[in-house]
Amino acid sequence: MSDVIVVGGGVIGLSAAWELASHGATVKIIDQRMIGQEASWAGAGMLPPGNLAGETSGEGRLRALSCELWAEWTQSLREATGIDNGYQNCGAIEVSFDRGLLDEANTWKASGNRVELLSDDRRRHFETAISSSIKDAYRLDEFCQVRNPRHLKALAAACAEVGVEFLEGAAACGWRVSGNRVTHIRTAGADYAAGQFVICSGAWSRQLTQEAGVELNVEPMRGQIVLLRCSPLPFRHVIQDGARYLVPRTDGRILIGSTEERVGFIKQNTVDGVQSLLKFAVSVVPALASAEIERCWSGLRPFSGREEPFITRLPAQNNLFVATGHFRSGLQMSPGTAVLVRQMLLGQESSIPMSPYGLVGSALASKDASIEELVATQSQQQ
Numbered sequence: 001m002s003d004v005i006v007v008g009g010g011v012i013g014l015s016a017a018w019e020l021a022s023h024g025a026t027v028k029i030i031d032q033r034m035i036g037q038e039a040s041w042a043g044a045g046m047l048p049p050g051n052l053a054g055e056t057s058g059e060g061r062l063r064a065l066s067c068e069l070w071a072e073w074t075q076s077l078r079e080a081t082g083i084d085n086g087y088q089n090c091g092a093i094e095v096s097f098d099r100g101l102l103d104e105a106n107t108w109k110a111s112g113n114r115v116e117l118l119s120d121d122r123r124r125h126f127e128t129a130i131s132s133s134i135k136d137a138y139r140l141d142e143f144c145q146v147r148n149p150r151h152l153k154a155l156a157a158a159c160a161e162v163g164v165e166f167l168e169g170a171a172a173c174g175w176r177v178s179g180n181r182v183t184h185i186r187t188a189g190a191d192y193a194a195g196q197f198v199i200c201s202g203a204w205s206r207q208l209t210q211e212a213g214v215e216l217n218v219e220p221m222r223g224q225i226v227l228l229r230c231s232p233l234p235f236r237h238v239i240q241d242g243a244r245y246l247v248p249r250t251d252g253r254i255l256i257g258s259t260e261e262r263v264g265f266i267k268q269n270t271v272d273g274v275q276s277l278l279k280f281a282v283s284v285v286p287a288l289a290s291a292e293i294e295r296c297w298s299g300l301r302p303f304s305g306r307e308e309p310f311i312t313r314l315p316a317q318n319n320l321f322v323a324t325g326h327f328r329s330g331l332q333m334s335p336g337t338a339v340l341v342r343q344m345l346l347g348q349e350s351s352i353p354m355s356p357y358g359l360v361g362s363a364l365a366s367k368d369a370s371i372e373e374l375v376a377t378q379s380q381q382q
């Protein structure tokens with residue numbers, strides 16, 4: 001029997017499994033498909049900065065905690081597996097065609113992050129390819145990126161190295177419960193016992209929490225990406241305009257992202273989606289009009305309608321936890337989430353206050369637990 005079963009082998013499940021197994025736990029990951037093929041593979045790998053001393057929100061603290069861990073995790077993964085995940089500090093330039101960005105830049109500054117509002121000259125100094133029609137721009141020089149498919153490969157190899165077991169092609173469908181403890185996770189093929197269970201099933205998490213009596217407010221939000229090939233690269237920074245962005249890779253590829261679509265579990269690219277991304281890309285960097293289109297894909301982000309993910313114990317059982325709902329930031333927040341999961345499961349003090357990641361106000365009504373029980377669960381975790 002494993003100490004811990006992690007349900008879902010995306011970046012959150014793999015990171016949590018690696019962190020737990022590196023601290024002595026025996027861990028099994030169960031995935032309904034192959035590990036690392038869903039949102040975590042589809043993402044763009046942007047890693048915005050954060051400053052733990054200055055961030056005051058739950059989102060900001062988890063972003064900052066993760067930010068502190070990325071370089072260290074990259075090095076440990078390389079040492080353990082020989083795989084380079086492509087983590088690098090590329091910087092980002094936020095641009096706007098129609099709104100001033102002073103307030104946004106000031107928000108970054110107030111939380112202790114390095115930000116520079118860019119005059120036209122300074123913008124051209126950093127990137128000549130950006131359209132001269134833009135109205136405003138600022139630069140975050142600590143912004144990083146990772147090649148997420150490579151990072152997932154590294155995590156899977158590192159997990160195997162510390163003894164994590166993988167069970168792929170096994171869809172979890174429910175729980176066997178005795179009193180206030182889950183004893184087994186049920187799959188079509190067999191039931192598996194463990195001391196503790198963590199649901200890291202991304203956009204699919206709700207069905208499993210429902211089986212445990214909690215209507216977790218997590219649903220899929222599709223994001224489409226178009227991949228261009230363009231050599232030499234016309235720019236080095238990530239360039240963003242709100243939810244749209246261009247991410248240059250060192251091998252001459254550029255990701256254009258992304259849409260936000262509530263279409264259930266339908267993963268496909270659409271004419272509308274691809275067309276709008278291409279139009280956006282050329283409006284920001286006109287030289288991309290002659291770039292080659294290599295391919296496109298889409299993924300399902302776990303959307304929870306709030307800034308923070310859920311990282312908490314479910315109220316009705318003592319040994320059933322959830323780490324999901326990271327929406328657009330699951331790659332960035334994965335190392336911090338893994339550390340919090342490890343601290344929560346091993347009964348260790350948390351690096352940051354846990355109350356923002358609880359269920360209150362965000363999970364829909366639970367049939368087995370009153371709101372008082374939900375509050376009690378969260379205060380125990382602080």
Ligand SMILES: Cc1cc2nc3c(=O)[nH]c(=O)nc-3n(C[C@H](O)[C@H](O)[C@H](O)COP(=O)(O)OP(=O)(O)OC[C@H]3O[C@@H](n4cnc5c(N)ncnc54)[C@H](O)[C@@H]3O)c2cc1C
Binds near residue numbers: 042201
């Ligand atoms: C287009 C796009 C761009 C993005 N860009 C970024 C970015 O630049 N930076 C960033 O930080 N984040 C980004 N994200 C968000 C990020 O990818 C997600 O927040 C993150 O991948 C969520 O990770 P996860 O492990 O929770 O989910 P997933 O990667 O979806 O993994 C969930 C896993 O659970 C498994 N599973 C589900 N149900 C079951 C079940 N019943 N039984 C067994 N297994 C199950 C699935 O097969 C899957 O492997 C982006 C996402 C998309 C789609």
